[in-house]
Amino acid sequence: MVLFSVTKKATTPFDGQKPGTSGLRKKVTVFQQPHYLQNFVQSTFNALPADKVKGATIVVSGDGRYFSKDAVQIITKMAAANGVRRVWVGQNSLMSTPAVSAVIRERVGADDFGIKYNMENGGPAPESVTDKIFSNTTTITEYLIAEDLPDVDISVVGVTTFSGPEGPFDVDVFDSTIDYIKLMKTIFDFESIKKLLASPKFTFCYDALHGVAGTYATRIFVEELGAAESSLLNCVPKEDFGGGHPDPNLTYAKELVDRMGLGKSSNAEPPEFGAAADGDADRNMILGKRFFVTPSDSVAIIAANAVQSIPYFSSGLKGVARSMPTSAALDVVAKNLNLKFFEVPTGWKFFGNLMDAGMCSICGEESFGTGSDHIREKDGIWAVLAWLSILAFKNKDNLGGDKLVTVEDIVRQHWGTYGRHYYTRYDYENVDAGAAKELMANLVSMQSSLSDVNKLIKEIRSDVSDVVAADEFEYKDPVDGSVSKHQGVRYLFGDGSRLVFRLSGTGSVGATIRVYIEQYEKDSSKTGRDSQDALAPLRTGGVTLEIGRSDRMDEPRVAPVPCLALKHGADSDKPVLFSISDATAIDNNGGVDIPGLTNGNAWVTPQGWIRVRSASDASTFLQNPQDPDGKIPLPHLPRELPSTCSCRLSGKPNGSESCIVLLVETEEDVTVLWYCRFGGGGEGEGWVRHEYDVGTQWDIRPGKEGQREKVPICSIAACRGKFYFNATPESVGVLEFTPTPTAPVFGSIAIADPLPGGYGVLGAALGFLVEAEDDLYMVRLLLDRDFETVYDLIVYKMDFSEQQWHEVDDIGGRAFLLAPAYFGASRAADECGLEKDSVYVPYAHKKCFEVCKVEEKGDIDVVNLIEAPDAKIGMWIMPTD
Numbered sequence: 108m109v110l111f112s113v114t115k116k117a118t119t120p121f122d123g124q125k126p127g128t129s130g131l132r133k134k135v136t137v138f139q140q141p142h143y144l145q146n147f148v149q150s151t152f153n154a155l156p157a158d159k160v161k162g163a164t165i166v167v168s169g170d171g172r173y174f175s176k177d178a179v180q181i182i183t184k185m186a187a188a189n190g191v192r193r194v195w196v197g198q199n200s201l202m203s204t205p206a207v208s209a210v211i212r213e214r215v216g217a218d219d220f221g222i223k224y225n226m227e228n229g230g231p232a233p234e235s236v237t238d239k240i241f242s243n244t245t246t247i248t249e250y251l252i253a254e255d256l257p258d259v260d261i262s263v264v265g266v267t268t269f270s271g272p273e274g275p276f277d278v279d280v281f282d283s284t285i286d287y288i289k290l291m292k293t294i295f296d297f298e299s300i301k302k303l304l305a306s307p308k309f310t311f312c313y314d315a316l317h318g319v320a321g322t323y324a325t326r327i328f329v330e331e332l333g334a335a336e337s338s339l340l341n342c343v344p345k346e347d348f349g350g351g352h353p354d355p356n357l358t359y360a361k362e363l364v365d366r367m368g369l370g371k372s373s374n375a376e377p378p379e380f381g382a383a384a385d386g387d388a389d390r391n392m393i394l395g396k397r398f399f400v401t402p403s404d405s406v407a408i409i410a411a412n413a414v415q416s417i418p419y420f421s422s423g424l425k426g427v428a429r430s431m432p433t434s435a436a437l438d439v440v441a442k443n444l445n446l447k448f449f450e451v452p453t454g455w456k457f458f459g460n461l462m463d464a465g466m467c468s469i470c471g472e473e474s475f476g477t478g479s480d481h482i483r484e485k486d487g488i489w490a491v492l493a494w495l496s497i498l499a500f501k502n503k504d505n506l507g508g509d510k511l512v513t514v515e516d517i518v519r520q521h522w523g524t525y526g527r528h529y530y531t532r533y534d535y536e537n538v539d540a541g542a543a544k545e546l547m548a549n550l551v552s553m554q555s556s557l558s559d560v561n562k563l564i565k566e567i568r569s570d571v572s573d574v575v576a577a578d579e580f581e582y583k584d585p586v587d588g589s590v591s592k593h594q595g596v597r598y599l600f601g602d603g604s605r606l607v608f609r610l611s612g613t614g615s616v617g618a619t620i621r622v623y624i625e626q627y628e629k630d631s632s633k634t635g636r637d638s639q640d641a642l643a644p645l646r647t648g649g650v651t652l653e654i655g656r657s658d659r660m661d662e663p664r665v666a667p668v669p670c671l672a673l674k675h676g677a678d679s680d681k682p683v684l685f686s687i688s689d690a691t692a693i694d695n696n697g698g699v700d701i702p703g704l705t706n707g708n709a710w711v712t713p714q715g716w717i718r719v720r721s722a723s724d725a726s727t728f729l730q731n732p733q734d735p736d737g738k739i740p741l742p743h744l745p746r747e748l749p750s751t752c753s754c755r756l757s758g759k760p761n762g763s764e765s766c767i768v769l770l771v772e773t774e775e776d777v778t779v780l781w782y783c784r785f786g787g788g789g790e791g792e793g794w795v796r797h798e799y800d801v802g803t804q805w806d807i808r809p810g811k812e813g814q815r816e817k818v819p820i821c822s823i824a825a826c827r828g829k830f831y832f833n834a835t836p837e838s839v840g841v842l843e844f845t846p847t848p849t850a851p852v853f854g855s856i857a858i859a860d861p862l863p864g865g866y867g868v869l870g871a872a873l874g875f876l877v878e879a880e881d882d883l884y885m886v887r888l889l890l891d892r893d894f895e896t897v898y899d900l901i902v903y904k905m906d907f908s909e910q911q912w913h914e915v916d917d918i919g920g921r922a923f924l925l926a927p928a929y930f931g932a933s934r935a936a937d938e939c940g941l942e943k944d945s946v947y948v949p950y951a952h953k954k955c956f957e958v959c960k961v962e963e964k965g966d967i968d969v970v971n972l973i974e975a976p977d978a979k980i981g982m983w984i985m986p987t988d
């Protein structure tokens with residue numbers, strides 16, 4: 108038996124070792140500093156009564172991320188030196204957080220890293236313990252370590268016994284999946300889930316994001332329940348999580364989101380059910396086919412169906428609980444089913460006490476955590492098995508039927524019965540800590556006069572119900588009587604809606620403010636609305652409160668560009684903005700805005716500037732979308748033009764040359780343009796209206812067959828000071844303006860060797876003209892016979908000297924952004940976070956945009972816009988070039 112000795116190492120405290128909502132989280136490099144990890148571990152041992160350490164059994168493990176294996180060896184040596192009797196270590200240092208909890212209960216009593224201490228009930232340490240740990244970290248002077256204890260081979264299952272000054276010390280490396288599966292089998296009916304998974308109508312997909320859940324998923328879903336191996340995504344744990352961020356949400360679980368038809372979609376039919384886990388497998392995201400289940404709904408639905416669907420709960424639920432910011436969907440279930448209900452502060456540890464006291468069976472948090480009293484942690488795999496059990500139950504007599512009851516059916520039925528809590532959360536990250544504190548203090552002080560609060564909000568949105576109560580959430584634990592104060596600020600509305608503000612306990616830089624917005628809708632005929640729409644009034648109300656003054660509502664915060672703006676209708680108010688990279692709405696709190704765009708008389712230009720005619724004083728100007736004060740005045744435009752008008756600038760409006768602003772009316776049967784010249788040091792001229800005639804064409808509109816109509820100008824690009832339009836394989840129209848007095852001159856370029864195939868082989872072709880670095884390009888989209896589906900995309904570059912289009916395979920590392928009515932802009936892809944040599948086209952009515960690499964032509968990626976409103980118009984908002 109190997110003997111080891113104990114060394115006392117001198118150390119000095121590190122700042123900031125305060126455990127947050129769930130342990131101490133820092134960058135790996137911080138934990139790798141000499142003594143950093145050791146100080147925290149010794150402070151933890153020192154925070155416990157001596158008899159909880161000496162002779163104790165502890166479980167040490169990680170989620171497989173980089174440095175986990177080293178940390179396990181260090182902690183083992185420190186445990187030996189501190190008199191621990193036995194250490195259980197997950198094989199390869201892999202153990203999910205729920206498995207740790209299960210194992211403690213059963214056997215014992217990328218670039219971020221964290222260390223968390225769980226107590227003998229298997230749950231996270233309560234504040235009394237974490238406070239003590241923190242205070243120890245501030246005074247620590249030495250730690251104990253068995254430096255001569257050899258590293259244990261943690262890849263091999265088995266016990267190694269060592270001998271130290273206080274007697275034997277065992278390191279037991281074990282496979283935690285065995286305990287975990289055993290536990291799951293006591294909770295769920297694996298046979299009925301197996302039948303569901305065997306049904307040819309049921310398809311399934313699980314994404315472990317290269318975290319530890321992969322190990323459990325393979326064992327449970329594939330080996331035990333018979334799912335196909337191909338249903339597992341990223342299920343091999345990796346030290347760097349495969350370069351991704353293991354967060355089970357719509358942003359980070361991209362591959363799953365795409366596969367489920369919610370993001371980039373392929374032609375494949377999405378699976379019926381999808382789920383993802385985080386790195387340590389305690390959190391989960393549940394998806395149906397093209398459908399996202401909010402975590403708040405998920406826990407409510409599990410609670411509503413548990414007794415019938417999950418054997419462990421067949422004798423009834425002891426109670427249910429949610430964290431304060433989680434939506435009140437669970438409250439309604441508790442009320443209807445007459446269950447005990449608890450609202451606790453954020454952090455899983457608060458559920459543990461209730462469960463230990465037999466008061467709570469199921470609980471959940473909006474932060475993608477769901478679980479039950481089978482352990483004292485949230486449990487990602489458990490949540491998936493719970494959903495599979497509900498699906499299996501709902502389909503038990505229907506597996507041979509035409510259509511299975513789907514996830515979406517279950518959620519919609521639930522809303523129909525209990526009402527729907529439209530819900531969203533916004534995060535302001537990396538905020539100055541002082542400013543965040545001040546904001547929270549303001550939100551608290553405003554609560555002293557609800558009539559003022561209501562007046563403030565009503566000035567902005569009269570359609571928001573009254574705030575009837577407001578407080579700072581405080582929780583008195585019903586079991587041990589401990590009180591947790593300052594747990595977030597709540598504004599509660601008369602119709603059951605809520606606005607909650609809270610400082611995050613897990614952010615690693617500065618402060619993170621979270622705003623939770625929840626609108627309750629009882630009327631079952633209104634539970635199917637678009638969530639963005641339903642939340643719009645409260646969102647604005649939230650910003651009003653947060654800013655604390657309604658008159659500052661016109662001071663918009665600026666959204667990042669390029670982005671996509673979806674407008675509901677021709678003259679609707681504010682468009683919804685979407686980020687291009689993650690396809691989610693960025694108009695995320697009603698305060699983020701693009702100046703000028705809310706105005707019905709605003710048109711975007713490929714140069715980024717937005718041409719605005721103010722609704723209040725009819726002043727006309729070009730607006731920089733990223734700077735509310737960035738306005739270039741234009742001559743007064745005598746009347747409003749239709750919102751479908753298109754606007755082009757002949758060059759840079761803030762350069763030394765004069766610039767023509769061209770507006771083309773695009774209404775049917777209208778061949779009118781407006782123009783003005785300004786800048787360049789010359790006298791500004793007023794707007795001129797010009798009715799143009801660039802020839803006639805056969806009218807193909809129903810009822811007008813056989814007649815001729817004037818050709819409208821629709822695809823226009825400005826290049827080298829001129830405007831080009833209506834490109835066909837045979838010719839391109841040219842519009843230039845003479846200098847003073849400015850007048851339009853129309854001409855055309857006859858293409859020397861016309862392009863083959865005027866139209867698509869099957870349907871039609873759309874030609875977009877785009878200027879890029881002083882060159883003129885034409886993008887032709889070839890459409891299928893439905894006149895909608897693009898099956899090929901070809902890009903040509905104009906050779907002005909030869910008067911010839913040449914097909915190209917790249918566009919110089921740029922990205923082209925096209926939009927109806929024939930808008931084409933171009934930017935350096937790298938600078939804008941876009942894909943190089945790619946073309947982007949939005950389809951507002953289909954709630955998506957398409958991306959195609961120029962050289963790949965017909966290979967088109969569809970990016971679905973998550974939670975997009977019903978919209979007719981999609982516009983690219985560009986940075987000014």
Ligand SMILES: O=P(O)(O)OC[C@H]1O[C@H](O)[C@H](O)[C@@H](O)[C@@H]1O
Nearest residue numbers: 128129454455472474611612613
């Ligand atoms: O404090 P926040 O950043 O909102 O995070 C809150 C979350 O933190 C951790 O993940 C805890 O395990 C969760 O129980 C909690 O909901």
